[in-house]
Amino acid sequence: MRNESLILLGVAIFFGIVGVVYWFTSYEDGGTTMLVGTCLLGLLPGSYYLFWHRRMGFRPEDRDDATIEEGAGEVETFPSSSIWPFVLGMGAFMLVLAFAFGMWFFFPAVGLIVTALVGGTAESRRGGHV
Amino acid sequence: MTDVITPTTTGDGAHGPSVVGVARHEHEEHGPTGLLKWVTSTDHKVIGMSYMITSLVLFYFAGIMALVLRIQLATPSSSLVSFAQYNELFTMHGSLMLYLFAGPFAFGGLANYIVPLQVGAPDMAFPRLNALSYWLYLSGSITMMMGFLVAGGAAEFGWVAYAPLSNATNSPGVGPDIWIMALVLTGFSAIFTGVNLVATIFYLRAPGMTMFRMPIFTWNMLVTAILILIAFPVLTGALVMLFCDRHFGTHIFSVQGGGSPNLWQNLFWFFGHPEVYILALPYFGIATEIFPVFSRKPVFGYKGMVFATLSIAALSTGVWAHHMFTTGVVLLPFFSLLSLLIAVPTGIKFFNWIGTLWRGQLQFSAAMLFSIGFLFAFLMGGVTGVMLASPPIDFFTHDTYFVVAHFHQVLFGTAVFAGFAGLYYWYPKFFGRMLRENLGKWHFWLMFIGFWVTFMPQYIVGLLGMPRRVAIYPSYLGWQSYNIISTVGAFIIAASFAVLLWNLWISWRQPVPCGDNPWDAHTLEWFTTSPPPHHNYSHLPPIRSERPTWDYHHPDSPAIAHGEGRPPRGDKVLVSS
Structure with a gap:
């Protein structure tokens, strides 16, 4: 995961430098805030990946000479179908319509979102389609 | 139901394909069918296809709006549409094309479908989040289109929604609110897709698929996803502030309450310029x-190529205020210098594209023609972009048709030429059948001619002083002839897209089956069947270069991975037999 972390740390270093240069040439606070924010956006996951790289070393997908067999083992659990993303999406749809058309949309929206969150969590715990 | 991917290992990896993952999906047949199957699907291929179809439909809507705009401008004082309708149409044309077609077609559609295949993954890292992204995108698109149906019409402030034009006094009504809310939905959709792409590329690559063996498309999608994570939260935040200004009495973007309209431009373009590169x-x-x-x-x-992509992305986030040169409150040298610097990595890319074509055995398929068309179109847009990065030129051409022609050539060059190149290239992968090549060539040549006829006169009329976003113009300024030529070009482009529709129809009704790998292509997605099975791969070839499928099908051709030596000059070892 070294290259992955280097990309994100590169983002942090670049925007750190650009942020400092921008501040001392313009003294403009809005742009500087966004540049520093972008620097942190690179720093946080970049350091996280570097931390895990130090603990895990090179994974099979990081090594030139890895064979396919080295990926043996459970990759991940993939839900092959689930209704909850749709329910959550429709809840979000209703929620934004509430802001445009009136707050009565708010009640079905909250109902759908809570149902979807509970349903999706239960689905993950059970490990199956509900 | 849940599929647990349990890899089993047979074969020795070095000589034959190894079984990498046998998905236990015996329940699949008992799952939902019909419409419910589509609604509940978390398969990245189904979601990617839904994204592509939705964004293509919106592309046609936005194209029809463009035709209405062009007919209006063909005569100096046309009354085809009212001023308000004209404003609605160019706002929605821009919003649909930029927010709902060009971005989602690439990172929601093609990337969703292709990236997991290219890295050898069974699906995206978070399949349910992926499905949520699509539903947010679809509901956002419906919300955006609803603007035409509400009292007062759709938003009229352009796709950039500058303050104070976008406040409650200057843009009253529910149309602008709907526009804001549509972008909040699609913004979250893009952010979720960005997270999903980064996680998929970082965690689900096949063994041996190192970062520097990933196909360039996957690399570019990774960089795009990081740019999405940088840019879209700023837009979503700015939209929430705008909504608060409109309805909750805040004064973030209004001078009266101590706010700053320029802050909107800063926030918007901090999203908007990376957005151009996201597209x-x-x-x-x-x-x-x-x-x-x-x-x-x-x-x-x-x-x-990889480092050029990374530098373009990095630089693109530091140039937002080159859209604001004429506001007089931005640091001209800083933004001008960084904007001009982008030409360097872009030049490297052009050099490498030409280097790839150089001494190659070129096959002018429809996909190749569209890609070459992309080179010309994007070069023209890019060169005028370098001109606009220079403040003295920008002061004179800002908000004229010169800028309109510039960004249309950039975005048409990328999203349309290269986008449809991708459609012709990967269509056999999606369906296991071909699009008609001869119709594809008709589509290309009509579009290529229409493209230049439409946009070159706009440069001239822009230099003559015609401002953008005007529904009528004085007849004595000599602008009409250029506008007529441009309108004719727009109809040639429209004809080319009628050819595409016919091509899609006839290729679907009278299918021409092709094998799994009709192009004898290089990258991993062509190793599996076309269309790919549930969870993509039953076998994977050994991955020893950035061209694993080519290496597997051409065992006598040595892997020419970078750093593993190159063939002598003129060596025909790479030529397909």
Whole structure:
């Protein structure tokens, strides 16, 4: 995961430098805030990946000479179908319509979102389609 | 039901394909069917296809709006549409094309479908989040289109929604609110897709698929996803502030309450300029996939391509205020210098694209023609972009048709030329059948001619002083002839897209089956069947270069991975037999 972390740390270093240069040439606070924010956006996951790289070393997908067999083992659990993303999406749809058309949309929206969150969590715990 | 991917290992990896993952999906047959199957699907291929179809439908809507705009402008004082309708149409044309077609077609559609295949993954890292992204995108698109149905009409402030034009006094009504809310939905959709792409590329690559063996398309999608994570939260935040200004009495963007209208421009363009590259980088990636395949060569300067993509992305986030030169409150030298610097990595990309074509055995398929068209179109847009990066030129051309022509050539060059190159290239992968090549060539040549006829006169009329976003203009200024030529060009482009529709229809009704790998392509997605099975791969070839499928099908051709030596000059070892 070294290259992955280097990309994100590169983002942090670049925007750190650009942020400092921008501040001392313009003294403009809005742009500087966004540049520093972008620097942190690179720093946080970049350091996280570097931390895990130090603990895990090179994974099979990081090594030139890895064979396919080295990926043996459970990759991940993939839900092959689930209704909850749709329910959550429709809840979000209703929620934004509430802001445009009136707050009565708010009640079905909250109902759908809570149902979807509970349903999706239960689905993950059970490990199956509900 | 849940599929647990349990890899089993047979074969020795070095000589034959190894069984990498046998998905236990015996329940699949008992799952939902019909419409419910589509609604509940978390398969990245189904979601990617839904994204592509939705965004293409919106592309046609936005194209029809463009035709109405062009008819209006063909005569100086046309009354085809009212001023308000004209404003609604160009706002929605821009919003649909930029927010709902060009971006989602690439990172929601093609990337969703292709990236997991290219890295050898069974699905995206978070399949349910992926499905949520699509539903947010679809509901956002419906919300955006609802603007035409509400009292007062759709938003009228352009796709940039500058303050104070976008406040409650200057843009009253529910149309602008709907526009804001549609972008909040699609913004979250883009952010979720960005997270999903980064996680998929970082965690689900097949063994041996190192970062520097990933196809350039996957690289560009990774960089695009990081740019999405940088840019879209700023837009969503700015939209929430705008909504608060409109309805909750805050004064973030209004001078009266101590706010600053310029802050909107700063926030918007901090999103908006990376957004341009979010729309461009995926399409660079598509062209970089197509050139090597139809030149029968590996991509020239692989690492140069990767670092050029990274530098374009990094620089693009530091140039937002070059859209604000004429506000008089931005640091001209800083933004001008960084904007001009982008030409360097872009030049490296052009050099490498030409290097890939150089001495290759070129096959002018429809996909290749569209990619070459992309080179010309994007070059023209890019060169005028370098001109606009210079403040003295920008002061005179700002908000004229020169700028309109510039960004249309950039975005048409990338999203349309390279985007449809990708459609012709990957269509056999999606369906296991071909699009008609001869109709594809008709589509290309009509579009290529229409493209230049439409946009070149706009440069001239812009230099003559015609401002953008006007529904009428004085007849004595000599602008009409250029506008008529431009309108004719727009109809040639429209004709080319009628050809595409006919091509899609006839290719669907009278299918021409093709094998799994009709182009003899290089990258991993062509190793599996076309269309790919549930969870993509039953076998994977050993991955020893950035061209694993080519290496597997051409065992006598040595892997020409970077750093593993190159064939002598003129060596025909790379030529397909």
